[in-house]
Amino acid sequence: MPELPEVEMTRRCLEPWLLQRKIARVRTTASSYFFATPPEQLARRLRGRTVQMLSRHGKYLVALLDDGSRLVLHLGMTGQLFVEQAQNPRLSQAASKTASTAPFRPDRHTHLCVEWEDGGPKIFFRDVRKFGKVRWLAPGESDPRMTRLGVDALQVKASDLHSVARVRRIPIKSLLLDQTVLAGVGNIYADEALFVARLDPRGLACRLTRAECARLVRALHRVLARAMALGGSSIRDYVNPDGVDGRYQTERKVYQRSGQPCVRCRTSIQRVVIAQRSTHFCPNCQKESESERGPRTNLRR
């Protein structure tokens, strides 16, 4: 599932292909839950408009249009937003069979196709599982899901996290995945950040000390920055808008590495389920919260 680094890479890569180009036509598939705005209405609203800016909050992309309206895009689980000439086997259903470099042809999973007045490269939004979303917002209108989002993970401060964490009796992993607390973090980067911060994902959020929150925020920022430097993670469907794979998956320390040795201590990485999500961690390196153990100097164990 695309998380903050993949969505931010999509934004950076796609923006130059959108800015100051006038939309000639929008083609869509039939009405479905993918379209928070009905496809006919979407096509009508977008025709003749120009994109002025593409911004991001958490895992949401927002295109500001010249009439003050906005287009909200969410990649969901398998969403792919890309430019016409992008070539990648992940953009085909027969991914494993055709490593061909044939140009992309819209298929039945291509729910949105934006054509421009300049006749230049089209933009496609393809989504096999259709958990992605597109929504058009009138000027001044807000997206109900976006208004509930917490602070963007790139902007979060240790004090923000600590003030939310201290009143939540839920595992730290669940807290990190809660988009109303922290926008943009999903399963991969939550597991990776907890490993870097040496925190047990099962530990209770309310027991995190200020120092641990600071460590966790530093780890999160480090992991997200590294993932963006490598173009995100291409584990299943994600490709950047030019058709290039991300490379972070080759550097992950715990995510989907259960049974393999920890890169620090060689202990087997374990997998547990927290909040219905697979969680991967090193039982030796990632310890319970300091407050749970009591101050180090008083340790009797």
Ligand SMILES: [Zn+2]
């Ligand atoms: Zn370890």
